[in-house]
Amino acid sequence: xxxxxxxxxxxxxxxxxxxxxxxxxxxxxxxxxxxxxxxxxxxxxxxxxxxxxxxxxxxxxxxxxxxxxxxxxxxxxxxxxxxxxxxxxxxxxxxxxxxxxxxxxxxxxxxxxxxxxxxxxxxxxxxxxxxxxxxxxxxxxxxxxxxxxxxxxxxxxxxxxxxxxxxxxxxxxxxxxxxxxxxxxxxxxxxxxxxxxxxxxxxxxxxxxxxxxxxxxxxxxxxxxxxxxxxxxxxxxxxxxxxxxxxxxxxxxxxxxxxxxxxxxxxxxxxxxxx
Numbered sequence: 001x002x003x004x005x006x007x008x009x010x011x012x013x014x015x016x017x018x019x020x021x022x023x024x025x026x027x028x029x030x031x032x033x034x035x036x037x038x039x040x041x042x043x044x045x046x047x048x049x050x051x052x053x054x055x056x057x058x059x060x061x062x063x064x065x066x067x068x069x070x071x072x073x074x075x076x077x078x079x080x081x082x083x084x085x086x087x088x089x090x091x092x093x094x095x096x097x098x099x100x101x102x103x104x105x106x107x108x109x110x111x112x113x114x115x116x117x118x119x120x121x122x123x124x125x126x127x128x129x130x131x132x133x134x135x136x137x138x139x140x141x142x143x144x145x146x147x148x149x150x151x152x153x154x155x156x157x158x159x160x161x162x163x164x165x166x167x168x169x170x171x172x173x174x175x176x177x178x179x180x181x182x183x184x185x186x187x188x189x190x191x192x193x194x195x196x197x198x199x200x201x202x203x204x205x206x207x208x209x210x211x212x213x214x215x216x217x218x219x220x221x222x223x224x225x226x227x228x229x230x231x232x233x234x235x236x237x238x239x240x241x242x243x244x245x246x247x248x249x250x251x252x253x254x255x256x257x258x259x260x261x262x263x264x265x266x267x268x269x270x271x272x273x274x275x
Contacts, residue, residue: 008037011230013050013094019069021089024148028117029085030062030073031093038070038095042102043125044221044249047072048229050094051087055080058226058244060120060198061098063127073120099229100248103219107133108193113183113207115140115199119149121221125196126156135162136186140179140203144172180206187211194218202275205262212252220255221248225266235270 008014020032038047041061049059049072057080062071076085087093103121105128112135114122119139129135135157141147146168153164166174167182175182180203187195187210195211197204198221211218224236224243231245239260241247255261264274 010037010097013096015092015094017092018087018089021087022071024073025146027085027146028073028075028148030071031084031087032064032066032069032071034069035095036068038098039064039068041070041098041124043105043121043128044102045098045100046229046248047095047097048099048226049084050096051080051083052093054083056094056227057081057084058099058223058229059084060117060221061124062120063124073117075117097229099244101246103196103221103249104194104217104251105129106194106217109134109136109191111136111138111183111186111192111195111211113138113140113179113195113197113199113203114149115179115203116146118197118199118204118221118223121198122196123149123152123156126153129157129160131159133160135160136192137162137164138179138182138186139164139166139174140168140199141166141173142169144168147173179203180210183207184210187214187216192216197221198223201262201265208252208255208261212256216252218252219249220252222250222261223248225268235266237266 016033018031022030038061046058046060050056059072062073074084076082112122137153167179195218197207204220222243226236227233229244231242236243239258
């Protein structure tokens with residue numbers, strides 16, 4: 001790390017240049033950039049990303065195979081995410097952070113469950129596993145066209161006993177059905193030393209339920225509407241928790257007592273809505 005990185009105020013926006021854009025699927029892209037701080041974040045931490053002229057978004061930080069580089073993997077959906085999706089190599093965005101806590105790294109038999117861009121912290125988590133760990137990765141997608149990070153998962157785990165399982169809602173690739181059905185099957189047949197999940201909240205809720213009800217250690221990285229990222233605005237509250245400051249990673253014991261997790265969230269106006 002360079003000396004000026006140590007002087008950087010992480011709460012101030014740093015302007016970076018996107019160096020490479022990778023098309024993962026028709027609706028998902030990975031934007032690669034150089035930054036020594038973001039390249040070393042822990043699995044579960046996030047950055048606030050400023051898209052000039054549009055808005056700021058919380059984003060998990062994707063790994064890069066190149067030293068000193070990091071990335072953001074974005075699915076075009078709303079105004080801000082589509083704006084980030086449309087950023088081209090050579091264009092600039094702003095970043096601040098990293099913020100949030102991280103997954104507790106366990107050893108042994110591990111199960112990682114990801115859906116959509118919730119796979120990003122799962123990929124970073126894979127870089128922390130021990131060679132002796134037995135790792136199962138579940139990737140959920142709507143269809144074959146929306147499956148990504150399968151090859152990367154296998155590559156990151158090439159020195160481990162591992163299994164990468166794909167499930168698609170329409171059965172066009174891998175196993176047909178919801179990824180949570182596979183989670184329920186796996187945890188009912190075998191004990192895992194740790195279960196980690198990130199993705200759509202209903203998926204995480206069912207995964208946490210399946211693992212926690214069987215006494216397994218489980219953690220989920222929650223996604224919420226965020227405006228500040230530092231615990232001031234309160235827009236990311238989940239019950240009495242703030243996803244940005246108390247999380248984004250919470251364990252199963254804690255989540256099992258949270259009455260909003262899996263049931264409701266707040267919209268841009270701060271109004272509570274059911275899923």
